[in-house]
Amino acid sequence: MSKHLNLTLHVWRQKNAKCDGKFVEYPAENISPDMSFLEMLDVVNEGLIRKGEEPITFDHDCREGICGTCSMVINGRPHGPRERTTTCQLHMRSFKDGDSITLEPWRAEAFPVIKDLMVDRGAFDRIIAAGGFISVPTGSPQDANALPIPKQSADLSMDAAACIGCGACVAACPNASAMLFVSAKISHLGHLPQGQPERHIRVRDMIAQMDAEEFGTCTNHGECEAACPKGIKMENIARMNRDFIKASLTYRPATSGGGVG
Amino acid sequence: MSVAEQSIAGAEARGHGFLASSVGRKVVMAATGVILFGFVTVHMLGNLTSYMGAEAMNHYAEFLHTMIHGMGIWVFRAVLLTAVGLHIWAATTLTLDNMAARPVGYRNQKNIASTWASRTMRWSGVILAAFIVYHLLHLTTGTVHPNFDRANPYANFVNGFKVPAAAAFYIVAQLCLGLHMWHGVWSCTQSFGLAHPRYDSLRRNFATGLTVLVVGVNISYPIAVLTGFIH
Ligand code: HEM
Ligand code: SF4
Ligand code: FES
Numbered sequence: 343m344s345k346h347l348n349l350t351l352h353v354w355r356q357k358n359a360k361c362d363g364k365f366v367e368y369p370a371e372n373i374s375p376d377m378s379f380l381e382m383l384d385v386v387n388e389g390l391i392r393k394g395e396e397p398i399t400f401d402h403d404c405r406e407g408i409c410g411t412c413s414m415v416i417n418g419r420p421h422g423p424r425e426r427t428t429t430c431q432l433h434m435r436s437f438k439d440g441d442s443i444t445l446e447p448w449r450a451e452a453f454p455v456i457k458d459l460m461v462d463r464g465a466f467d468r469i470i471a472a473g474g475f476i477s478v479p480t481g482s483p484q485d486a487n488a489l490p491i492p493k494q495s496a497d498l499s500m501d502a503a504a505c506i507g508c509g510a511c512v513a514a515c516p517n518a519s520a521m522l523f524v525s526a527k528i529s530h531l532g533h534l535p536q537g538q539p540e541r542h543i544r545v546r547d548m549i550a551q552m553d554a555e556e557f558g559t560c561t562n563h564g565e566c567e568a569a570c571p572k573g574i575k576m577e578n579i580a581r582m583n584r585d586f587i588k589a590s591l592t593y594r595p596a597t598s599g600g601g602v603g
Numbered sequence: 604m605s606v607a608e609q610s611i612a613g614a615e616a617r618g619h620g621f622l623a624s625s626v627g628r629k630v631v632m633a634a635t636g637v638i639l640f641g642f643v644t645v646h647m648l649g650n651l652t653s654y655m656g657a658e659a660m661n662h663y664a665e666f667l668h669t670m671i672h673g674m675g676i677w678v679f680r681a682v683l684l685t686a687v688g689l690h691i692w693a694a695t696t697l698t699l700d701n702m703a704a705r706p707v708g709y710r711n712q713k714n715i716a717s718t719w720a721s722r723t724m725r726w727s728g729v730i731l732a733a734f735i736v737y738h739l740l741h742l743t744t745g746t747v748h749p750n751f752d753r754a755n756p757y758a759n760f761v762n763g764f765k766v767p768a769a770a771a772f773y774i775v776a777q778l779c780l781g782l783h784m785w786h787g788v789w790s791c792t793q794s795f796g797l798a799h800p801r802y803d804s805l806r807r808n809f810a811t812g813l814t815v816l817v818v819g820v821n822i823s824y825p826i827a828v829l830t831g832f833i834h
Binding site: 444446451556559560563576580585586590 | 630701706713715721789799800
């Protein structure tokens with residue numbers, strides 16, 4: 343059996359969005375290297391509860407790397423030191439005995455802290471609601487091959503659709519920009535024929551909402567791509583910019599009498 | 604209010620203005636940046652006449668002042684001034700937005716992919732702005748030049764760089780230009796949406812090549828004067 347770890351955590355504790363937060367030090371003792379990072383926090387929290395202290399609040403749900411809920415910056419990197427790995431999929435064998443670990447929430451004006459390491463990512467939902475959908479009547483399914491889609495388009499669309507909306511891109515970006523997330527959502531629909539009718543209005547509405555939520559703007563540092571647990575590429579940001587330029591150059595407002603001849 | 608209603612309210616409140624949007628201002632920054640990089644490249648090439656002697660350079664200067672009946676230079680100046688103004692406007696407003704987007708920073712953020720050049724764009728830009736003002740007062744109006752002679756640009760150039768402090772500031776500014784260009788040339792292709800795996804290495808290599816060429820040749824001018832190669 344491998345040796346257990348003794349670690350020191352420096353955790354950001356903040357009561358709510360209005361209060362100031364501060365770092366508090368906690369020991370994490372006798373941690374199995376086979377535990378996930380979240381299980382390690384569970385153990386620490388059980389100790390805190392036993393002592394009558396307030397447990398550390400952190401977000402989590404599926405614990406299998408697919409929901410995007412687990413969010414925390416571990417030693418200066420969203421989701422910790424491993425590439426393409428969510429916090430729930432990070433294991434304690436990535437750390438050494440005696441390590442000191444700093445835990446912080448995603449830091450962005452658009453992601454207010456709810457408590458400790460948990461932030462409100464409702465801004466992402468509102469961006470999706472502004473245009474990240476297609477409007478089709480959902481009747482009975484049509485014939486599977488009625489709409490031919492090139493294999494490569496389907497693949498690129500799926501690659502973009504792998505985004506789990508975790509927000510690590512925002513957390514990693516020195517400008518707290520959400521452009522990797524927004525561009526992934528725009529690309530996954532933009533590669534498919536079903537996404538075409540609303541393609542131009544979508545990019546304008548989603549970017550308008552992104553700005554209204556007070557995310558920053560991309561300056562092409564590339565930190566988002568390096569932090570993304572799902573390998574979303576910056577090429578998507580270029581595609582979004584291209585769509586936005588085209589949509590803006592050809593914009594015509596809707597008219598009430600349109601289409602009547 | 605449902606999530607959908609909130610977001611549509613937000614989008615409408617923000618309007619659909621291109622220049623108000625973050626991406627629109629990035630495009631303005633990229634487009635004006637291309638004009639400015641185009642200018643520095645041509646400016647670098649034009650100054651190669653200094654290696655051909657006083658007559659060649661003064662002749663080139665005269666051409667600049669007399670082309671299209673003397674109107675040409677004012678057209679260039681107007682375009683450049685507008686480009687610099689819009690570029691600084693876009694850079695400033697975007698930088699302020701970006702700073703407001705992260706009011707509380709991290710204890711120690713690890714940089715994985717960004718470069719020193721990308722992280723210092725604001726500073727290299729500000730130094731370039733100061734340099735542009737100085738450069739105009741130095742070799743265009745002669746206000747801060749020790750012995751300016753409007754009729755002899757070649758002599759102004761040589762005498763100007765004989766002052767070591769002036770040559771040093773010029774070289775520092777060129778290194779800032781190099782940082783700004785290396786990231787900017789690549790970055791503006793992203794802002795215009797010009798990305799494709801087939802051309803990704805080309806984008807990087809073009810930025811590196813153009814930067815080395817422009818900055819290398821520009822730095823050679825004061826060095827050539829200080830070493831007496833141009834006299
Ligand atoms: C005069 C003062 C200047 C300031 C304050 C300034 C500032 C900035 C800033 C803050 C950025 C954004 C950084 C980024 O996107 O990574 C930028 C980008 C850029 N700058 Fe400047 N800059 C200045 C001068 C120049 C000059 C003289 C040139 C050309 C010779 C230039 C060309 C560019 C280009 C091409 C970009 C990239 C645009 C993009 O990312 O889409 N800038 N500048
Ligand atoms: S683009 Fe990547 S980092 Fe950003 S929200 Fe999607 S999965 Fe997370
Ligand atoms: S808890 Fe679902 S991805 Fe980590």
